[in-house]
Structure formats: C-alpha cells, structure tokens
Amino acid sequence: MGAVYTRSMQTGNVRAAQKFSADKMVKANLFQTERLYYDVYCLEPGQAQKVHSHAGCDKVYLVLAGRAIVTIGTEERELGPDEAALAPAGVPHGIRNAAPVERLSALVVTTPPPEGKP
C-alpha cells in the first residue's frame, strides 16, 4: 500500500509527443496501462492505418491537427481538428491522411489494449 501514491505523476503533452516518419505512420504512446492505450498517431500525407478490427476493444479517434479520412464499418468520413469518432468493438476501422501537404495527428484511445499486447 502507498507505493503508487509516491510514484511521480505520469504526464505527457499531445503536441510535444508527435513524431513523424517518411517510412510509415508513427504511434507515439503517452500512456499505457492494462486498461488503455493513449497514443498520438502521426501521419505524413499519403500514410494510413489500414482498416482492421479488434473483437473486444473500443477505439476513439480525435483529430488534433490536419484532416483525417476515418473509416468505421462501411462508412468513411473526413474529420478536422476537434472532431472525434468512435470505433466500437468488432467494427472494422482505420484512419488515413489524404491531404497533399498537411500532416495529420490524432489522439487515439484504445480500451482495453488488443489481446496479445501488453
């Protein structure tokens, strides 16, 4: 008892955490627990997270900067800054940056972490 109280507060900055790579989309992790991943996805123009699904976890995308094409189920929608979309468990989902120049960053919460991952 008490150990967790003396551990320093875990904090992060969703802008400062951003990292981009010419190779592929970067997932910059801020927090990871047994209950959630709290990541910033960073996509150069043309980069994408391919559409996939997880049986038992929900995901929420929130655009921080740029424009996202978000796919959930059979629906595709363009989202801008401050707009969020829910991908319920079991529903195929993905995000891509279709912009010609502008980078895309999105806060992505996944809960719980997909099976087989820590």
Add this chain to the structure above:
Amino acid sequence: MGAVYTRSMQTGNVRAAQKFSADKMVKANLFQTERLYYDVYCLEPGQAQKVHSHAGCDKVYLVLAGRAIVTIGTEERELGPDEAALAPAGVPHGIRNAAPVERLSALVVTTPPPEGKP
C-alpha cells in the same frame, strides 16, 4: 450480424460539446460504451471535481483550454493546453480551475466506466 455496420458513424466535436454552468462543473459526454466514458469536463473559475477514486478504472485528463490543477495521489500539478495526466486505478484524483477568469475544459477518458454506472 451486420447491424452495427449499418449504424451511422458516431462522431462528436470536443469544442462544440462544451457547456458551462454557473452552478457546477459540467460533464459533457461524447461517447459512452461498456468500456469507456469519453467526456469533456467544463469548469468555470473556482469550480472543481473533488478528489475521489475508483478501484478498477483508469482516467486520463487532457487540458483543451485554460489551466487545470490536477491532483493525483498526493501530488498536485498545474497543466495547460495539450498536457495530459494519468490517474491509475485506485489512486485518488481530481481537477479544478483555480484561474480567476479563464474557463477550463478538459477531455476526460475513464475506462472502464466506474462500477454501478452504465
């Protein structure tokens, strides 16, 4: 099968969702599932979420606008826009707006929802 695929995409805007009340802090919910709450907490100057804890769920605060005093365990820290803090399960936590004039809004993810709530 398939029903969930034909349901329209659930989206929300973390700025447009904000509502403030002179009476007390407002929790504006964007998404709610059996796995998470995805809320924007809206605090007028002087308003606070009192320090409390949940045994089995994690919470992450992310400041959208204004300045927050976040308490986690025995530690208190001031966070500004784009700064996030993790409140691990079982650790007392709270947020307050100590600013004299400026409103505070924060994206708050709670996973899973506290027991006894939907």
